[in-house]
Amino acid sequence: MPPPSDENNPQARAGAAALSVRGLAKRFGEKIAVNGVSLEVPPGSFYGLVGPNGAGKTTTLSMATGLLRPDYGQVLVHGVDVWAQPLEAKKLMGILPDGVRLFDRLTGEQLVTYAGLLRGMDRDTVVERTGDLLRALDLTNDAGTLVVDYSAGMTKKIALASALIHAPKLLVLDEPFESVDPVSAANIRDILTGYVRSGGSVIVSSHVMDLVQRMCDHVAVIAGGAVLAAGTIDEVRGDATLEDRFVELVGGRSTSEGLSWLRTS
Amino acid sequence: MVADLLRLKLVLLRNSFKRSTAQLIGVILGALYGLGILGAVVVGLVLLGTADIELIRTILVIGGSATVLGWIIIPIAATGIDMTLDPARFVTFAIPMRQLLTGLVLGGLVGVPGVVTLVASLAQVLTWIRYPAAAVTALVCGLVAVLLCVVASRLVTTAVSSMTGSRRFKDVNGIVAFIPLIFLGPIIGGVTAGFQNSPGFAASLADVLAWTPLGALWAAPADVAAGNAGLAVVRFLIGGMTLVLFLVLWSRSLGHALVTPPYNAVTKRGAGHLGWFGRFPATPAGAVGARALTYWLRDPRYSASLVIIPFLAVLLYFSGGASGGAFIFLGPITAFLLAWSISADISYDNTAFSLHVSTGVSGRDDRLGRAGALLVFAVPVALVFTVLPLLITGQAEDLPVMLGLSTGLLLTGAGLSSIVSARYTYNVPLPGESAFKTPPGTNFLMFAVQFIGWLVMLLLALPEIILTIVYFVTGDALFGWLTLLVGVVLGVIFLVVGIRVGGRWYDRRAPELLLAVSGNR
Structure with a gap:
């Protein structure tokens, strides 16, 4: 895993936030998917983005990474x-989008190579880093298998490798742990922690509060297209666990009395 | 339960109309077309009633057999056609087999092909209206025949889908099964010639078909009308027994399919096989080219077009005969079709295109890579297809003009496609689907883009086309060489302009393109 490098990123301004999202808004037809989201991801932070299904996490991250044009707002990456x-x-930026296809008629090795070459990297570096990434993500034995024949977890891992190949300064990962087995998830966590320690910044979206609480140092809770709370983990959760705080903020817990017929005795 | 399945099918049908207005227009146009054909068939069947029994019988048996055959063949060719009531989706609901079968059969009748077949076979009753006993037979046999159509087609679908466990089989089958359809034209031509050459041909064909499950049910009313009730019973039994046999087989294979989830056999391969990525230049444009060429060979939606090319040559050869005709234009026609084939490239990428957006590939590199991958094989193919027909027909002196026309069309078309695919997206078969599946929402816009695109392409290549015409009219070799010169020069200019303009459009609209293709899922 190559450390985030400065020499091929002359544009980055020192001291600026790794990711600064200001007043992003997006409307699809009648539905307002994102309604004025602002986030500040400090450099070198491990930032968690949590929210219920349909909260606007993916839409926000798509707009923040240049995949979806916002109706309003501004996004700055290192200025x-x-x-x-x-x-x-x-x-x-290195981007792992959620819910998009990959060029899955390529082999895993070809896909990561493709991502590297598209970034304009030279062949030797691409070959070397592809090998490293496949090893780190335990995909070496399947390197020559077509991605279409991969399992869901392997597909996630190969997409992550494609996002890491150019040693970005900021990683934007949408649901990186979905369908990934526990061992691979632990490996990915180690990679990401090492990456943050060496000066990179990560923003991940996730449903798993426990994971976010253990892994991240900052968190933003987003629901209904707006930010409900943001800051360091300790600021947001206070005395409670992140999960309890999340439920309290978002609401929607139903008492389980409704399904009385579901009890078997 | 049967009613629920039927209602589900109707709701699915209705919801598929709701997706967009353009699509609704497409559906309405399709429905009008279907209605027109149906009207013609019904009128024809009624008028047929005035003919003599022998002629009625011949036409009904051949037409009916073709219908049954169509219901059997089309699902194989287009795997995944109408899988809205795919049995695999009912696995987790414990539906009794008998009700599931009934529901699936009736569900198969809902939809354009089902309705057309049903109405046409009922119209057959009107054909026999002068012979009451035959009319009643026609009603019964017609209904049984419609059931036979649906059950046979379902049996084939189930059998095929249990084989399609492996992705490779699916990929290959989608292409191979289409090849007979390409030859449908020549086959029909041959049959028509058979009719013209010997008047008894059709009648003897009908005689044979009447003894097969395909035609037996359509022949029974004629036997009754001719006063041969015993024979009619035998024919009905042939058809009826086939239906029962198919039902049993279908229920067996369905029962098997329901407890055997598809299993994908995968061969693992280690690292070190970069394929085209090792041979193309290590630049963004080179990488796009390597990826596109890999897809031309590995994605059935692309390789289907490659498989068809040799057949195009065979078709044109037989249609024009060795004397020339359309055959000598094989090169230009191939060039035209190949050049246009990359005009929906981004639609074919679907959301995988997000990798191009997120890595920030410049429009120029994207366009250049895609056009380059096409030209890598299209140039040699067009060259061979231009030279060979002229050598075969002994018209080698026409080589310059034909080379000019092919080159002009190929390069101009590649330039135009580079612009079109950066501007328009439409619904195409999704990655992994059969190349010949008509996607939902094959809409008006798509036809408009295709049609106008072809017109523009011919317009841009007008100088070459005019020079070609002048050459053939005057026979002056000078115009041949002029065509070659103009074809190369104009072609290169249009290619460069196309990549530049397309690239600029791409740079401005890449996120919008991504949003547009993500609507097709």
């Missing part, structure tokens, strides 16, 4: 405006 200077901003 570079994603929508004004997309090519420069995308060099700084």
Whole structure:
């Protein structure tokens, strides 16, 4: 895993937030998916983005990474405006989108190589890093298998490898642990922790509160397209666990009396 | 339960209309087309009633057999056609087999092919209206025949889908099964010629078909009308027994399919096989080219077009004969079709295109890579297809003009496609689907883009086309060489302009393109 490097990212401004999202909003037809989201991801932080299904996490992250044009708002990555200077901003970011296909008629090795070459990296570096990544993610034995024949967890891992190949300064990962087995998840966590320690910043979205509480140092709770709380983990959760605090913020817990017929005795 | 399955099918049908207006227009146009054909068939069947028994019999048996055959063949060719009531989706609901079968059969009748077949076979009663006993037979036999159509088609679908466990089988089958359909034209041509050459041909064909499960049910009314009731019973038994046999087989294979989830046999391979990525230049454009070429060979939606190309040559050869005709235009026609084939490239990528957006590939590199991958094989193919027909027909002196026309069409078309695919997306078969599946929402826009695109392409290549015409009219070799010169020069210009303009459009609209293709799922 190559450490985030500065020499191929001359655009990055020192001291700026790793990711600064200001007043993002997006409407699809009648539905307002994201309604004025602002986030500040400090450099070197491990930032968790949590929220119920349909909260607008994926839409927010898509707009923050240049995949979906926002109706309003601004996104800065290390001081570079994603929508004004997309090519420069995308060099700084590694992106793992959720719910998109991959070029799955390529082998795993080809896909990661493709991602590297698309970034304009030279062949030797790409070959070397692809080998490292496949090893770190335990995919070496399946390197020559078509991605279409991968399991869901392997697909997630190969997509993660494609996001890491150019040693970005900021990693934006949408649901990176979904369908990933516990051993691989622990490996990925180690990789990410090491990456943050060496100066990189990570923002992950997740449903698993426990994981976020253990792994991240910052967290934002998002629901209904708006940020309900944001800050360091301790600031947000107070005395409670993150999960309890989350449920308290988001609401929607139903008492389990409704399904009386479901009891078997 | 049967009613629930039927209602489900109707709701699915109705919801598929609701997705967009353009799609609704497409559905309405399709329905009007279907209605037109149906109307013609019904009128034809009624008018047929005035003919003599022998002629009625011949036409009904051949037409009916073709219908049954169609219901059997089409699902194989287009795996995944109408899988809205895919039995695999009912695995977790404990539906009794008998009710599931009934529901699936009736569900198969809902939809354009089912309705058309049902109405046409009922119209057959009107054909026999002058012979009351035959009319009653026609009603019964017609209904049984419709059931036979649906059950046979379901049996085939179930049998095929249990074989399609492996992705590789699915990939190959989607292409191979289509090949007979390509030859449908020549086959029909041959049959028509058979009719013209010997008047008795059709009647003897009908005689044979009448003894097979395909045609027996359609022949029974004629036997009654001719006063041969015993024979009619035998024919009915042939059809009826087939239906029962198919039902039993279907219920068996369905029972088997319901407890055997598809298993995908995968061969593992280690690292070190970069394929085209090792051979193309290590630049973003080179990488796009390597990926596109890999897809041309590995994605059935692309490789289907490659498989068809040799057949195009065979078809044109037989349609024009060795004397020339359309055959000498094989090169230009291939060039035209190949060049247009990348015009929906981003639609074919579907949301995998997000990798191009997130890595920030420049539009110029994206366009250049895709056009480059096409030209890597399209140039040699067009060259061979231009030279060979001329050598075969002994018209080698026409080589310059034909080379000019092919080159012009190929390069101009590649440039135009580079612009079109950066501007328009439409619903195409999704990754992993059969290349010949008509996706939901094959809409008006798609036809408009195709049609106008072809017009523009011909317009851009007009200088070459005019020079070609002048050459063939005057026979002056000068115009041949002029065509070659203009074809190469204009082609290169249009290719460069296409990649530049398409690239600029791409740079501006990449996120919008991604949003548009993610609507097709």
